[in-house]
Amino acid sequence: MTAPAIILSQPQIGENIGATARAMKNFGLTELRLVAPQCRWPNDRAEALAAGAGDILAAAKVYPDMASGLAGIRLVLATTARDRDTLREILTPESAASRLRDAQSNGVSSAILFGGERAGLSNDELSLADAVITIPTAEFSSLNLGQAVLLLGYEWLKSADRTPASRMRKTIAVPALRQELVELFEHLERELDAGGFFFPAAKKEAMARNIRAMILRSHLSDQEVRTIRGMIVALVKNKYRGPAKTT
Amino acid sequence: MTAPAIILSQPQIGENIGATARAMKNFGLTELRLVAPQCRWPNDRAEALAAGAGDILAAAKVYPDMASGLAGIRLVLATTARDRDTLREILTPESAASRLRDAQSNGVSSAILFGGERAGLSNDELSLADAVITIPTAEFSSLNLGQAVLLLGYEWLKSADRTPASRMRKTIAVPALRQELVELFEHLERELDAGGFFFPAAKKEAMARNIRAMILRSHLSDQEVRTIRGMIVALVKNKYRGPAKTT
Numbered sequence: 001m002t003a004p005a006i007i008l009s010q011p012q013i014g015e016n017i018g019a020t021a022r023a024m025k026n027f028g029l030t031e032l033r034l035v036a037p038q039c040r041w042p043n044d045r046a047e048a049l050a051a052g053a054g055d056i057l058a059a060a061k062v063y064p065d066m067a068s069g070l071a072g073i074r075l076v077l078a079t080t081a082r083d084r085d086t087l088r089e090i091l092t093p094e095s096a097a098s099r100l101r102d103a104q105s106n107g108v109s110s111a112i113l114f115g116g117e118r119a120g121l122s123n124d125e126l127s128l129a130d131a132v133i134t135i136p137t138a139e140f141s142s143l144n145l146g147q148a149v150l151l152l153g154y155e156w157l158k159s160a161d162r163t164p165a166s167r168m169r170k171t172i173a174v175p176a177l178r179q180e181l182v183e184l185f186e187h188l189e190r191e192l193d194a195g196g197f198f199f200p201a202a203k204k205e206a207m208a209r210n211i212r213a214m215i216l217r218s219h220l221s222d223q224e225v226r227t228i229r230g231m232i233v234a235l236v237k238n239k240y241r242g243p244a245k246t247t
Numbered sequence: 248m249t250a251p252a253i254i255l256s257q258p259q260i261g262e263n264i265g266a267t268a269r270a271m272k273n274f275g276l277t278e279l280r281l282v283a284p285q286c287r288w289p290n291d292r293a294e295a296l297a298a299g300a301g302d303i304l305a306a307a308k309v310y311p312d313m314a315s316g317l318a319g320i321r322l323v324l325a326t327t328a329r330d331r332d333t334l335r336e337i338l339t340p341e342s343a344a345s346r347l348r349d350a351q352s353n354g355v356s357s358a359i360l361f362g363g364e365r366a367g368l369s370n371d372e373l374s375l376a377d378a379v380i381t382i383p384t385a386e387f388s389s390l391n392l393g394q395a396v397l398l399l400g401y402e403w404l405k406s407a408d409r410t411p412a413s414r415m416r417k418t419i420a421v422p423a424l425r426q427e428l429v430e431l432f433e434h435l436e437r438e439l440d441a442g443g444f445f446f447p448a449a450k451k452e453a454m455a456r457n458i459r460a461m462i463l464r465s466h467l468s469d470q471e472v473r474t475i476r477g478m479i480v481a482l483v484k485n486k487y488r489g490p491a492k493t494t
Contacts, residue, residue, distance in 0.1 A: 022389060023394070025385065025387045025389075026384045026385060026387060026388060026389060026390060027384060027385055028385035051389055052387060052389055053387070053389075089413055089414070090413070090414050091412065091413050092412050092413075094405075094412065095412035095413050098412075131413075135401075136404060136405065136408045137273045137274060137404065138272065138273060138274055138275035138404060140272045140273060140299060140300070141273060142269060142272075142273060142298055142299050142300075143273060147270070147394075147397055150394055150397060150398070151397070151398070151401055154382075154398055154401075157383055157384065157385060158341075158383065188478075191481075191482055192478055192481050192482065195480075195481030195482050195483075195484040196481060196484065197477060197478060197481035197482075210471075210474070211474070211478070214465055214467070214471055214474070214475075215465070217464070217465040217466070218461055218462070218464045218465045219464065220461070224457075224461055227457070227458070227461075228461075230444060231435075231439055231444060231458070232482060233442075234438075234439050234442030234443060234444035235438055235439065235442055235444075235479065235482040235483050236442075236482050236483070237442040237443065
């Protein structure tokens with residue numbers, strides 16, 4: 001299976017969660033995750049709008065933050081309407097669906113992230129994504145959460161009968177679990193901090209996000225994440241354990 | 248111009264007409280026609296849901312029946328969710344969009360028909376269409392009027408869209424010089440060696456090659472190469488300059 005999970009971050013309006021479930025079911029998606037919902041949960045209005053997709057709502061899991069919401073996920077695509085500064089790959093819904101199908105063919109778990117109604121995904125949440133998806137629109141651009149899920153679900157279903165382009169390519173190793181990447185980021189950032197890398201301090205968050213984006217662009221495997229962590233340990237080794245070289 | 252007109256037959260719910268206008272405007276469609284609306288018209292709820300697409304509602308024209316609603320139209324495609332007995336061409340939304348673009352190129356006026364919420368299009372109305380459009384769904388199929396318009400509008404825009412399937416947010420105007428990368432590799436490998444990373448020694452060359460490949464997959468810019476070199480310096484900093492921690 002491994003159809004993509006749909007992850008809503010801080011959804012505010014029950015109706016939109018219901019519309020999401022309905023859109024999902026139309027297009028063969030079943031796993032819904034809610035990160036820190038801002039409305040009551042379970043939610044009457046969500047159930048009213050789900051219209052036959054109540055089973056998806058009933059099975060939805062709730063998580064306190066995005067890092068835990070990504071448990072078990074290896075490929076993460078994030079929807080965003082706005083331009084962001086970070087250097088990152090941008091996909092159309094169609095190419096995103098194709099990439100998710102490739103992942104499915106290789107048994108790789110995946111998720112699509114959608115931000116809350118007011119503010120969308122935070123920069124921290126985006127920093128956990130391999131690539132972002134932007135829905136092409138005319139100059140007027142005003143899609144709500146349910147509509148965005150509908151369009152992604154539609155492209156997902158459409159992509160089903162398409163032979164994945166990547167079948168011709170050499171199979172890439174299984175991409176790392178998101179949790180392993182989060183641990184790598186935290187390890188690296190902790191050591192960089194200790195080395196005084198983040199200067200000035202006010203720029204720390206932006207600097208860390210750029211480093212995360214740079215690393216995610218490599219689509220690391222489990223093994224490569226372990227290799228980089230080994231590299232960090234080796235680089236800081238003398239700091240903790242090695243002989244002092246006093247000057 | 249001659250973008251397709253959207254024609255709603257006997258719409259019952261003001262909200263759905265508003266959602267239709269909003270969906271249209273997102274994807275560059277502007278002409279809305281209402282055939283025998285079953286709700287008040289103009290309609291407050293429609294205006295509330297239009298969310299910025301009120302101009303499309305204000306310009307919408309009302310007709311007493313489908314034959315008059317098709318005034319001036321030459322190519323007619325009708326959406327339907329159900330199997331019909333009549334032998335008729337069935338298009339996907341994508342191929343419908345392509346046919347509508349062909350019409351546009353030839354200056355041929357066109358329209359897409361959508362039936363009312365309860366009964367859809369009548370057989371008489373379908374008999375006026377050149378072909379029908381069916382939206383592919385999973386076994387569960389429950390799309391409302393606004394969602395159907397959204398998906399057709401999306402395909403319409405896509406059929407003209409030149410958005411590359413994948414692009415980078417910012418162009419890497421200046422990919423790093425190979426020499427800068429070589430210096431980065433040498434710097435990193437020297438420090439990893441000093442930290443005892445390459446073990447066993449016989450594997451050093453293969454390990455270094457894998458690390459180089461991993462880094463090259465990120466397609467680094469000049470600036471990013473400098474960032475990584477700064478990271479290496481920060482990580483090994485205490486080794487050379489920091490206080491000794493004797494064990």
